[in-house]
Amino acid sequence: MSITVATWNVNSIKARLAPLLEWLRAARPDIVLLQELKCTTEAFPRAQVEDLGYHALVCGQKGWNGVAILSRFAIDPIVDRLPGDEQDAQARYVEGFTGGLRVAALYAPNGNPVGSDKFAYKLRWLERLRRHAAELLEGDDAVVLGGDYNVIPEPIDCYDPEAWRDDALFHPESRRAFRALVYLGLYDAFRALHPDEPKAYTFWDYQGRAFQLDHGIRIDHLLLSPQALDRLERVAIDRAPRARAHASDHTPLVAAFTEG
DNA sequence: ATGGTAGGTTGCCTA
Numbered sequence: 001m002s003i004t005v006a007t008w009n010v011n012s013i014k015a016r017l018a019p020l021l022e023w024l025r026a027a028r029p030d031i032v033l034l035q036e037l038k039c040t041t042e043a044f045p046r047a048q049v050e051d052l053g054y055h056a057l058v059c060g061q062k063g064w065n066g067v068a069i070l071s072r073f074a075i076d077p078i079v080d081r082l083p084g085d086e087q088d089a090q091a092r093y094v095e096g097f098t099g100g101l102r103v104a105a106l107y108a109p110n111g112n113p114v115g116s117d118k119f120a121y122k123l124r125w126l127e128r129l130r131r132h133a134a135e136l137l138e139g140d141d142a143v144v145l146g147g148d149y150n151v152i153p154e155p156i157d158c159y160d161p162e163a164w165r166d167d168a169l170f171h172p173e174s175r176r177a178f179r180a181l182v183y184l185g186l187y188d189a190f191r192a193l194h195p196d197e198p199k200a201y202t203f204w205d206y207q208g209r210a211f212q213l214d215h216g217i218r219i220d221h222l223l224l225s226p227q228a229l230d231r232l233e234r235v236a237i238d239r240a241p242r243a244r245a246h247a248s249d250h251t252p253l254v255a256a257f258t259e260g
Numbered sequence: 261a262t263g264g265t266a267g268g269t270t271g272c273c274t275a
Contacts, residue, residue, distance in 0.1 A: 015266085206265040
């Protein structure tokens with residue numbers, strides 16, 4: 001038996017409840033890291049996911065952002081905010097221990113346009129994540145940091161690097177901040193098992209028939225501690241939910257781990 | 261050619 005961990009930016013839990021429940025029934029992931037709930041913690045559809053056998057650890061806010069961990073196993077809450085800035089009230093990080101894994105659901109800032117306050121916030125946020133991840137790596141847990149990093153790590157992760165050259169998701173500073181996480185000793189689960197696979201996208205814009213044309217980018221990632229990497233069996237992008245009507249612009253990324 | 265789409269704190273902001 002193995003444990004599957006998925007990450008999925010649903011772009012509004014309210015708008016995506018039916019597709020989410022349908023996917024949970026079909027794919028039966030053990031642990032799901034959700035982003036962009038766009039609802040308060042209180043408004044999260046807890047009963048509906050519990051009916052499918054999931055515990056839920058939710059960190060929401062009104063209107064924007066919002067992250068959650070769903071798990072077939074009980075979840076021990078650890079933190080519901082990214083350390084390093086007490087003034088930051090944006091619901092972008094939740095971490096817990098479940099199924100023998102320390103998991104976090106994270107939603108990094110988009111950061112557009114480059115040079116704005118939002119871009120500076122993105123870089124500060126990723127640096128806070130780096131500092132927190134460094135602390136996590138001092139422990140012995142198998143750690144899975146999953147979510148929408150809003151970073152295209154390499155040209156191979158983008159259908160047209162030239163078209164994204166001036167975007168905050170592909171800016172050299174954003175890519176550098178992502179590499180700084182890897183240099184700590186975290187492993188990009190997808191690239192660990194599929195180092196040269198092109199067109200491994202997790203996001204396609206709603207505009208311009210991007211999905212039909214496969215104009216995608218890979219910005220949703222599962223970063224693993226060495227202890228988690230040792231247990232990684234397989235990882236895949238499930239394009240099926242993106243192909244459905246009324247889809248999120250992101251699709252799930254799913255990894256399987258041996259039981260610890 | 262600064263468009264196009266989708267969702268929300270909706271007639272504008274975020275992505």
